[in-house]
Amino acid sequence: DTAVSQTPKYLVTQMGNDKSIKCEQNLGHDTMYWYKQDSKKFLKIMFSYNNKELIINETVPNRFSPKSPDKAHLNLHINSLELGDSAVYFCASSQDGQGREAFFGQGTRLTVV
Amino acid sequence: AQSVAQPEDQVNVAEGNPLTVKCTYSVSGNPYLFWYVQYPNRGLQFLLKYITGDNLVKGSYGFEAEFNKSQTSFHLKKPSALVSDSALYFCAVRDRGSQGNLIFGKGTKLSVKP
Numbered sequence: 001d002t003a004v005s006q007t008p009k010y011l012v013t014q015m016g017n018d019k020s021i022k023c024e025q026n027l028g029h030d031t032m033y034w035y036k037q038d039s040k041k042f043l044k045i046m047f048s049y050n051n052k053e054l055i056i057n058e059t060v061p062n063r064f065s066p067k068s069p070d071k072a073h074l075n076l077h078i079n080s081l082e083l084g085d086s087a088v089y090f091c092a093s094s095q096d097g098q099g100r101e102a103f104f105g106q107g108t109r110l111t112v113v
Numbered sequence: 114a115q116s117v118a119q120p121e122d123q124v125n126v127a128e129g130n131p132l133t134v135k136c137t138y139s140v141s142g143n144p145y146l147f148w149y150v151q152y153p154n155r156g157l158q159f160l161l162k163y164i165t166g167d168n169l170v171k172g173s174y175g176f177e178a179e180f181n182k183s184q185t186s187f188h189l190k191k192p193s194a195l196v197s198d199s200a201l202y203f204c205a206v207r208d209r210g211s212q213g214n215l216i217f218g219k220g221t222k223l224s225v226k227p
Contacts, residue, residue, distance in 0.1 A: 033214055033215075041201060041220045042217075042219055090156060092157075098145050099145050099207075101147055101159045101162055103159065106155060106156040107154075107155070
């Protein structure tokens with residue numbers, strides 16, 4: 001069983017479109033995250049949710065909107081896609097507690113053309 | 114603010130030789146430190162972590178890491194490298210604020226040649 005699963009794995013779309021990436025975890029974790037990995041492989045936190053409540057909202061354009069229908073799901077919706085949004089987006093989850101490691105999905109490679 | 118530095122963009126090692134991937138950190142208070150590995154076109158896989166206790170932490174695939182408080186370092190090591198260890202390695206520190214997301218270093222590409 002996949003612990004953290006994201007769909008789709010690849011997403012190619014035109015500028016200006018709206019798209020969503022879905023994430024589900026079956027680990028029973030309370031906290032879920034979205035990370036962005038750019039072309040230089042830098043990883044940066046975008047959002048964090050704890051029990052469906054937004055905890056972290058880093059400096060991300062408001063075209064990006066996370067939605068957590070329940071604590072096992074954290075979806076990412078992106079409006080008006082731009083070329084600069086092309087990246088790999090990773091979903092992750094962890095149990096509460098500072099010493100807990102995060103488990104990552106396989107990533108969604110978004111290409112905006 | 115918490116931060117992590119990985120001073121090497123790439124480390125090259127011959128198969129069978131020991132490997133070290135360096136990481137230094139800057140935190141306030143006690144650090145929670147992690148190592149992850151990323152294979153091409155894959156997600157990040159957890160290798161090991163330091164929370165407290167023994168400074169030498171053992172993890173997956175024969176990797177270990179040594180926590181050194183005085184040098185604020187958490188270097189990843191393996192006694193004998195395998196070609197299959199070739200990947201991108203990330204050191205991370207847990208952010209103590211805001212529910213504790215992971216703050217990653219820039220990553221170090223490990224290349225193990227036969």
